[in-house]
Amino acid sequence: MSVILDFSIFPVDKGESVSAYVSRAVKVIKESGLPYKLGPMGTCIEGAWDEAMALVDRCFQALNQDCSRIYMTIKVDYRRGGENRMEGKIQSVERKA
Amino acid sequence: MSVILDFSIFPVDKGESVSAYVSRAVKVIKESGLPYKLGPMGTCIEGAWDEAMALVDRCFQALNQDCSRIYMTIKVDYRRGGENRMEGKIQSVERKA
Amino acid sequence: MSVILDFSIFPVDKGESVSAYVSRAVKVIKESGLPYKLGPMGTCIEGAWDEAMALVDRCFQALNQDCSRIYMTIKVDYRRGGENRMEGKIQSVERKA
Amino acid sequence: MSVILDFSIFPVDKGESVSAYVSRAVKVIKESGLPYKLGPMGTCIEGAWDEAMALVDRCFQALNQDCSRIYMTIKVDYRRGGENRMEGKIQSVERKA
Numbered sequence: 001m002s003v004i005l006d007f008s009i010f011p012v013d014k015g016e017s018v019s020a021y022v023s024r025a026v027k028v029i030k031e032s033g034l035p036y037k038l039g040p041m042g043t044c045i046e047g048a049w050d051e052a053m054a055l056v057d058r059c060f061q062a063l064n065q066d067c068s069r070i071y072m073t074i075k076v077d078y079r080r081g082g083e084n085r086m087e088g089k090i091q092s093v094e095r096k097a
Numbered sequence: 098m099s100v101i102l103d104f105s106i107f108p109v110d111k112g113e114s115v116s117a118y119v120s121r122a123v124k125v126i127k128e129s130g131l132p133y134k135l136g137p138m139g140t141c142i143e144g145a146w147d148e149a150m151a152l153v154d155r156c157f158q159a160l161n162q163d164c165s166r167i168y169m170t171i172k173v174d175y176r177r178g179g180e181n182r183m184e185g186k187i188q189s190v191e192r193k194a
Numbered sequence: 195m196s197v198i199l200d201f202s203i204f205p206v207d208k209g210e211s212v213s214a215y216v217s218r219a220v221k222v223i224k225e226s227g228l229p230y231k232l233g234p235m236g237t238c239i240e241g242a243w244d245e246a247m248a249l250v251d252r253c254f255q256a257l258n259q260d261c262s263r264i265y266m267t268i269k270v271d272y273r274r275g276g277e278n279r280m281e282g283k284i285q286s287v288e289r290k291a
Numbered sequence: 292m293s294v295i296l297d298f299s300i301f302p303v304d305k306g307e308s309v310s311a312y313v314s315r316a317v318k319v320i321k322e323s324g325l326p327y328k329l330g331p332m333g334t335c336i337e338g339a340w341d342e343a344m345a346l347v348d349r350c351f352q353a354l355n356q357d358c359s360r361i362y363m364t365i366k367v368d369y370r371r372g373g374e375n376r377m378e379g380k381i382q383s384v385e386r387k388a
Binding site for chain 3: 150154165166167169170174175176177178
């Protein structure tokens with residue numbers, strides 16, 4: 001559970017409204033069972049490095065079926081031995097702000 | 098209110114624990130009065146383009162006081178005429194997922 | 195000259211081929227006189243923080259004329275007192291790799 | 292060869308100078324045989340989706356040996372059937388700018 005991965009994926013060949021495609025990726029994330037947090041600009045997941053990367057791959061495949069151009073951005077924060085960091089990070093910053 | 102801006106900022110010269118610095122930026126965001134959403138990997142704000150950029154500048158200055166190396170990542174989704182999109186985007190994706 | 199800013203901007207409402215729009219931003223960057231480096235996934239510029247932010251603003255305005263949805267990603271590496279870092283960073287990594 | 296992936300990786304627990312760690316990742320990239328392009332803020336590689344993801348994994352493992360906190364940002368541009376796009380994208384934009 002040492003990785004928090006923030007993840008955005010959308011097709012560039014489907015015009016301005018892409019939420020139908022984005023929601024496919026979100027469905028894959030939900031089905032993974034990994035903790036996640038939907039945001040306005042991406043979804044954060046928490047897991048082991050291998051789990052997180054495998055999930056990114058499945059999301060990509062879900063769009064790759066019928067999208068011929070796809071854009072993704074990923075941010076990873078890895079901390080060895082970290083556990084349940086998604087909530088912890090927010091609380092830690094909130095407390096001090 | 099046509100911009101959603103996802104924003105991460107942290108010093109690279111202060112070791113592994115950077116939440117004290119991150120929370121400075123979050124404080125600046127709170128004081129701005131703009132709608133915002135804290136996430137595990139960054140903070141989303143919503144506003145006009147100029148407001149959003151001015152806020153990024155103030156966050157940078159808050160760290161620039163005593164950090165000599167700073168890393169930032171920004172994602173911007175601009176949609177002309179958009180209003181209250183932060184919640185709308187999440188709901189639109191949630192509904193379909 | 196203490197900021198290196200990596201910058202991608204493209205419209206999401208103009209279909210799959212966006213190079214005509216991207217090149218508008220690159221033209222603005224060229225005209226700025228700041229050192230820059232075109233890459234396959236974005237353009238790096240080097241300058242003072244204020245210069246870099248003002249240039250991002252001008253690039254945005256160049257697309258905002260006729261694009262109703264725009265996506266941007268920005269990475270910033272700020273190092274106080276840095277000079278001519280774009281080439282230096284590459285060489286420093288190349289030498290050790 | 293349909294993916295261009297822009298990739299930054301650095302430790303957050305090793306102080307301000309991280310080029311020794313970054314160069315480890317670059318070494319892994321060089322040894323992969325995939326086309327790549329070093330930039331001031333990251334390295335672009337071009338390959339099939341699976342190759343690109345496997346290479347990101349190997350770079351991560353190269354730092355994971357002795358870094359306890361690692362930050363990564365990734366941007367992916369996937370275009371089905373694309374070939375030799377790294378140079379092509381730059382030239383296409385250059386020509387129009």
